[in-house]
Amino acid sequence: MLWVLICLVVIMGFFGGDVEGLGVNWGTQATHKLPPKTVVQMLKDNGIQKVKLFDADQSTMSALAGSNIEVMVAIPNDQLAAMTDYSTAKNWVQRNVTRYNFDGGVNIKYVAVGNEPFLTSYNGSFVNLTFPALKNIQNALNEAGVGDSIKATVPQNADVYQSPSNNDVPSGGSFRSDISDLMAEIIQFLSQNNAPFTVNIYPFLSLYGNDNFPFNYAFFDGVTKPIQDNGIAYTNVFDANFDTLVSALKKVGYSNLTVIVGEVGWPTDGDKNANINNAFRFYNGFLPRLASNTGTPLRTGYLEVYLFGLIDEDAKSVQPGDFERHWGLFRYDGQPKFPIDLSGKGNNQYLVGAKDVQYLSQQWCTVNPNAGDLSKLADNINFACTFADCTPLGYGSSCNGLDTNGNASYAFNVYYQTQNQADEACDFNGLAMVTSQNISQANCNFTIQVATSYSSSRPVPLLALTLLMLLIFGTFGFDFGG
Ligand SMILES: *[C@@H]1O[C@H](CO)[C@@H](O)[C@H](O)[C@H]1NC(C)=O
Ligand SMILES: *[C@@H]1O[C@H](CO)[C@@H](O)[C@H](O)[C@H]1NC(C)=O
Ligand SMILES: *[C@@H]1O[C@H](CO)[C@@H](O)[C@H](O)[C@H]1NC(C)=O
Numbered sequence: 001m002l003w004v005l006i007c008l009v010v011i012m013g014f015f016g017g018d019v020e021g022l023g024v025n026w027g028t029q030a031t032h033k034l035p036p037k038t039v040v041q042m043l044k045d046n047g048i049q050k051v052k053l054f055d056a057d058q059s060t061m062s063a064l065a066g067s068n069i070e071v072m073v074a075i076p077n078d079q080l081a082a083m084t085d086y087s088t089a090k091n092w093v094q095r096n097v098t099r100y101n102f103d104g105g106v107n108i109k110y111v112a113v114g115n116e117p118f119l120t121s122y123n124g125s126f127v128n129l130t131f132p133a134l135k136n137i138q139n140a141l142n143e144a145g146v147g148d149s150i151k152a153t154v155p156q157n158a159d160v161y162q163s164p165s166n167n168d169v170p171s172g173g174s175f176r177s178d179i180s181d182l183m184a185e186i187i188q189f190l191s192q193n194n195a196p197f198t199v200n201i202y203p204f205l206s207l208y209g210n211d212n213f214p215f216n217y218a219f220f221d222g223v224t225k226p227i228q229d230n231g232i233a234y235t236n237v238f239d240a241n242f243d244t245l246v247s248a249l250k251k252v253g254y255s256n257l258t259v260i261v262g263e264v265g266w267p268t269d270g271d272k273n274a275n276i277n278n279a280f281r282f283y284n285g286f287l288p289r290l291a292s293n294t295g296t297p298l299r300t301g302y303l304e305v306y307l308f309g310l311i312d313e314d315a316k317s318v319q320p321g322d323f324e325r326h327w328g329l330f331r332y333d334g335q336p337k338f339p340i341d342l343s344g345k346g347n348n349q350y351l352v353g354a355k356d357v358q359y360l361s362q363q364w365c366t367v368n369p370n371a372g373d374l375s376k377l378a379d380n381i382n383f384a385c386t387f388a389d390c391t392p393l394g395y396g397s398s399c400n401g402l403d404t405n406g407n408a409s410y411a412f413n414v415y416y417q418t419q420n421q422a423d424e425a426c427d428f429n430g431l432a433m434v435t436s437q438n439i440s441q442a443n444c445n446f447t448i449q450v451a452t453s454y455s456s457s458r459p460v461p462l463l464a465l466t467l468l469m470l471l472i473f474g475t476f477g478f479d480f481g482g
């Protein structure tokens with residue numbers, strides 16, 4: 001009996017069990033969110049022990065309570081200004097951190113102060129706010145007596161330092177000149193408090209929009225021409241990017257400040273390079289390297305990493321690109337997309353999906369074959385795609401290549417689902433009708449939304465919106481042809 005038990009424990013240690021060190025980002029910018037308890041169960045079922053949030057939402061925190069999962073809570077950029085006031089920061093820490101600090105509460109490890117606040121596209125809006133907010137939050141944590149175990153950090157985009165291009169090797173790394181003094185002060189403060197530097201690194205983005213980028217350099221299975229730097233041969237952009245940061249840290253005198261990777265991953269739709277094969281290749285190279293604890297040439301050893309992301313988010317801004325809504329290891333409904341081994345042992349298998357997911361009825365919205373006047377088709381597609389996620393229709397995406405009716409049906413259906421299958425959401429000037437036939441085509445899934453009381457998009461009053469859009473724009477903002 002004892003022998004059987006020992007065997008069981010050993011077997012579980014090898015195969016089931018926990019994915020040490022690895023975390024995931026749990027973003028919630030979706031029109032239909034899975035219940036937080038369902039998501040926490042997914043994390044447990046897959047042995048994920050660390051999670052990074054983008055806020056400190058109460059329902060999320062309650063679901064995490066008692067799980068012992070390590071949590072990074074966050075202060076969104078739009079609250080940074082408020083945190084420059086110490087009493088506000090103290091209050092925030094009390095309401096969102098120390099409140100959960102009890103046996104059976106939430107195991108908070110970090111507070112993310114802002115999210116990529118120094119992105120150049122923010123035009124400096126948060127440059128003067130971030131450091132005061134960081135100081136106030138860490139000081140409030142210290143004053144509350146939890147500062148030894150809970151650290152404030154600022155997740156930065158890799159654009160805060162110079163990234164390597166052909167002549168610009170990792171050893172040449174330095175912080176962006178417009179914020180270099182500020183970065184030095186922040187780094188000194190982090191170091192004083194034993195807090196980590198957090199950076200988001202995206203090999204996918206190196207490739208995106210740069211057709212000259214050496215494709216294989218985005219992955220981990222070797223390149224024919226490594227980048228040579230002081231006797232180090234770089235074979236992938238992740239290492240090169242990370243070591244550029246290490247060099248920048250060295251220049252400001254903190255070469256061994258702890259660095260954690262706040263976001264890294266690969267999207268599966270919305271661009272010609274965003275697909276399941278490339279995502280599989282990326283993770284299949286990255287995760288075993290992480291597990292081997294080799295680190296990078298300039299920073300060997302264990303690296304703390306949070307994958308981006310957990311679940312697709314159909315309401316994320318597509319300003320950076322259509323791929324933004326497709327970073328999930330799981331689809332919108334919590335079902336796994338491709339085989340992966342988070343432990344890095346290379347035993348790739350589908351992850352355990354969300355359990356007991358409730359879907360809306362088996363009903364789709366499609367173009368009505370008997371509709372007469374098709375002149376309004378394009379306008380109606382544009383309308384649907386303004387309020388629902390049509391990114392799979394774009395060039396290089398899973399539903400690109402549908403014919404005009406296919407495009408229209410895709411758009412109508414995704415809008416109808418986003419509106420929780422409300423009858424009036426499948427009309428489109430009489431061009432649409434509801435069907436119980438699954439109208440999916442080849443690789444293009446015409447999805448049914450999940451039924452949830454957490455849906456954040458209340459059904460839009462269709463007529464009112466249509467009129468408003470027509471008033472404002474005369475037509476709709478998108479160009480979907482048709
Ligand atoms: C912090 O907690 C308060 C009170 O529960 C909540 O209203 C607020 O949204 C939380 N902040 C964040 C960033 O989630
Ligand atoms: C930044 O400036 C550009 C150009 O002036 C502008 O188009 C953009 O909206 C600004 N972004 C923000 C976040 O203020
Ligand atoms: C930040 O502060 C500096 C120095 O006080 C000032 O010159 C600059 O205009 C401020 N930037 C913003 C965006 O407020």
Ligand SMILES: *[C@@H]1O[C@H](CO)[C@@H](O)[C@H](O)[C@H]1NC(C)=O
Binds near residue numbers: 256
């Ligand atoms: C940082 O590096 C220096 C020199 O390599 C070493 O002496 C020091 O102990 C290190 N500090 C930490 C905190 O690892």
Ligand SMILES: *[C@@H]1O[C@H](CO)[C@@H](O)[C@H](O)[C@H]1NC(C)=O
Binds near residue numbers: 438439440445448
């Ligand atoms: C519809 O059909 C597609 C392709 O055959 C399939 O992947 C999908 O699961 C089906 N959807 C539903 C809701 O049954």
Ligand SMILES: *[C@@H]1O[C@H](CO)[C@@H](O)[C@H](O)[C@H]1NC(C)=O
Binds near residue numbers: 335448
């Ligand atoms: C397609 O969507 C349905 C829900 O409508 C989901 O059950 C199914 O797993 C999806 N299949 C693929 C291949 O995305």
Ligand SMILES: *[C@@H]1O[C@H](CO)[C@@H](O)[C@H](O)[C@H]1NC(C)=O
Binds near residue numbers: 393402404479480
């Ligand atoms: C379908 O929509 C996509 C995305 O807008 C567009 O590129 C394509 O040309 C459209 N196809 C037809 C036949 O209209």
